[in-house]
Amino acid sequence: MDLISRISQHFQESAQTKLDAIEMLAAPIAEAAEAMVGCLLGNGKILACGNGGSAADAQHFAAELVGRFEMERQGLAAIALTTDSSIMTAIANDYSYKAIFDKQVRALGQAGDVLLAISTSGNSANIIEAIHAAHDNDLRVVALTGKGGGEIAELLRDTDVHISVPSDRTARIQEVHLLIIHCLCDGIDCLLLGVDE
Template structure:
């Protein structure tokens, strides 16, 4: 078992590697600008993930549909696991690997964005959603760990945290979610002088 000090040291080390990775930082900036552009043209954003990544997907959707820094109009965003009846029906009638793809196929349109979150980059249902997104003309933002897994090959934007530790990856995903949410909110709604 690691001590609290060791966990904090690892967290700081991962954040330092991120800060030193100009390509990764530029990708995050580009994702934020992509969402701004999409929202300006009426697009929506969908998110998916499993376990902690599902919680991150829901968190991201909440920041966009609610508000992050200041009060403003809601933005179209949806975590694809948010409807338990859909999730259980599709898992039962088809299979669990299809649950996100089926939800996306029923709602997404060309120009929308899917944020596919998987620390390994290899979650079968997330991969299937990304494949469906590509077929639908939906941009794929992949949030993964260091390798990117199979999801890297399907991503238009790959945000791959430089770590293989699930906890450190998820902590970093939340940092990116907050940074993107803040950027989107200010670009779309901040009062300009």
């Protein structure tokens, strides 16, 4: 095996997946950033959830909003629902793993808030339950998926935003999800701070 060639192929495939996605994803990313800014300006908050690598993405997103991305500004209201091990293990133990985000969205989410729901397959049962909870509590959903969107694509309402990476490979989807998160953070900052360029 030529490891250098294999690594080079990963770089090329990652770059190509991103380039192939620009035309399809730019508009929904912009729509999601605008929805998030509307939420934040209305004194709302953004709740984020995902599993595994998507859990890390949810935490990364919340960290960029509460701290800062690339521009200095006050902290913005964002909570990653993946960080409290006591809450998650209590819910998983007393109810089911499927309920770990659902219960938190029902407890913390209020009308006007936004749920950032991340699932590379679009079929994560606990993300699907979180979306149901968001709809019940009048939250708008921004869904990051891949592989055609799976079951999540069928659940979303016209007012929600679906950003589905055009790939079937989990690693490539996750790499584009990270870029999307950075685009969202930059878009939010530009809209809030009035950046023209």
